[in-house]
Amino acid sequence: MKKFIIGSLALFFFLIQPTVFANSTYGSGNYGDCQYSSCSITITSSAAVGLNLTPSDSGSCAIGSDSVVVTTHNTNGYFLQLSATTSQTSLNNGSSSISSTTGTFVAPTALTTNTWGFRVDGQGGFGSGPTTNLTNPSLSTFSGLSIAPGYTIKTTTTPTPKNTGVDIGDTTVVWYGVCADSSNKNGTYSDSITYTATANP
Numbered sequence: 316m317k318k319f320i321i322g323s324l325a326l327f328f329f330l331i332q333p334t335v336f337a338n339s340t341y342g343s344g345n346y347g348d349c350q351y352s353s354c355s356i357t358i359t360s361s362a363a364v365g366l367n368l369t370p371s372d373s374g375s376c377a378i379g380s381d382s383v384v385v386t387t388h389n390t391n392g393y394f395l396q397l398s399a400t401t402s403q404t405s406l407n408n409g410s411s412s413i414s415s416t417t418g419t420f421v422a423p424t425a426l427t428t429n430t431w432g433f434r435v436d437g438q439g440g441f442g443s444g445p446t447t448n449l450t451n452p453s454l455s456t457f458s459g460l461s462i463a464p465g466y467t468i469k470t471t472t473t474p475t476p477k478n479t480g481v482d483i484g485d486t487t488v489v490w491y492g493v494c495a496d497s498s499n500k501n502g503t504y505s506d507s508i509t510y511t512a513t514a515n516p
Contacts, residue, residue: 398465432457
């Protein structure tokens, strides 16, 4: 689960805090060269993502990233999903909110003022990036949140990498962007997202 927070005073601050799930819903069968009981999958997310934004009358934007690492011995790989943790998809601060953008994972759109979203370079309908070079996230495209099961943001067909026999996992960088103006009241705005990794049967 990622939790977004916008701080008070003249500076907005976003903090994204994850909940991650390694899905083990399959009760039997083979997964490539391993069986259910011996085919492990794990998922981790980096620390909370902080986005600093100084609001202006015309609107300002900020962007930051999270690294999601999946490790599995499954020879058929895995798929990774991102969803809203609850039915809430906007960043809320009491009666004030910043809406999730109307773009989707397959048809992302540019952020407009008082919207937020995510993107994964080279996946879905997103360009190859690199997003890290953007100075203004409104110049790129983003997807809004969807409730569970959400969007499948990555699919692989092979085991995750090893280095000298040690699992190093497969990293997906998820970018979060927000644009807001000074019409928003001061305070903390928050929302949460969930990552789920599932081994391919």
